[in-house]
Amino acid sequence: MKKIIETKDIKKTYRMGAEEVQALKSVSIEVNKGEYVAFMGPSGSGKSTLMNIIGCLDTPTSGIYILNGKDVSDMSENELAEIRNKEIGFVFQTFNLLPRASCLENVALPLIYAGYGKAEREEKAFQALKNVGLGDRVNHKPNELSGGQRQRVAIARALVNDPSIILADEPTGNLDSKTSYDIMELFHELHQKGNTIIMVTHEDDIAHYAHRIVRLRDGLVESDTVNPNPTRGKTVAAIG
Numbered sequence: 116m117k118k119i120i121e122t123k124d125i126k127k128t129y130r131m132g133a134e135e136v137q138a139l140k141s142v143s144i145e146v147n148k149g150e151y152v153a154f155m156g157p158s159g160s161g162k163s164t165l166m167n168i169i170g171c172l173d174t175p176t177s178g179i180y181i182l183n184g185k186d187v188s189d190m191s192e193n194e195l196a197e198i199r200n201k202e203i204g205f206v207f208q209t210f211n212l213l214p215r216a217s218c219l220e221n222v223a224l225p226l227i228y229a230g231y232g233k234a235e236r237e238e239k240a241f242q243a244l245k246n247v248g249l250g251d252r253v254n255h256k257p258n259e260l261s262g263g264q265r266q267r268v269a270i271a272r273a274l275v276n277d278p279s280i281i282l283a284d285e286p287t288g289n290l291d292s293k294t295s296y297d298i299m300e301l302f303h304e305l306h307q308k309g310n311t312i313i314m315v316t317h318e319d320d321i322a323h324y325a326h327r328i329v330r331l332r333d334g335l336v337e338s339d340t341v342n343p344n345p346t347r348g349k350t351v352a353a354i355g
């Protein structure tokens with residue numbers, strides 16, 4: 116199994132004036148290519164902080180982070196931005212779509228940074244939307260879609276660059292339970308295709324789709340266990 120993520124004794128301290136918060140006290144974890152992992156734990160336990168470091172949106176105060184064989188601990192902001200664009204697809208609780216842009220434009224956005232021409236961007240974005248079952252919504256604006264459809268647009272955007280890792284922080288946090296399960300079906304399918312997925316969730320039944328569950332508490336890994344019987348998805352085609 117190829118190691119894709121390795122953190123060694125990662126610490127993160129936030130300073131706000133005289134106050135210090137130790138969001139991560141010491142986190143050492145490894146994730147192999149193709150794994151499907153859920154991060155759980157109470158609010159404030161450090162889940163988002165760890166996801167942001169893994170996604171190169173933030174850097175640890177100390178410790179080593181190796182992503183895809185590269186030590187990213189001491190990289191410049193430019194180098195980190197490049198890695199983010201190439202290696203990571205982000206999915207957020209609040210979707211983070213541009214409200215005035217069409218679905219196609221939203222999904223094509225990461226391809227602008229990656230340097231593709233317009234025709235190629237539109238073709239790739241269209242394919243990505245088709246892959247999440249939204250091939251007939253390319254010209255819609257986000258506010259013309261349901262919450263689940265918006266999250267699927269965000270997932271298409273996360274995948275359009277063919278990243279090695281998908282990071283999803285509470286991806287179903289703003290969705291009703293039926294729609295949440297639809298999104299989990301999609302994640303299941305992505306995992307089947309070989310994508311590496313890490314998601315943060317509060318909900319046991321959502322976490323149960325993952326094949327491994329890491330629990331954080333007070334900035335430490337409290338437990339890290341294999342899920343012997345992950346929830347199996349239907350196929351996206353069956354969702355309609």
Ligand code: ADP
Pocket residue numbers: 129130131136137138156157158159160161162163164165
């Ligand atoms: P979780 O996602 O598990 O709820 P977070 O990683 O968001 O936890 O937060 C961990 C701790 O770090 C919390 O005490 C939180 O208040 C603090 N924290 C998170 N982000 C910041 C920040 N940008 N500045 C200061 N403190 C922060």
Ligand code: MG
Pocket residue numbers: 162163164
């Ligand atoms: Mg969080």
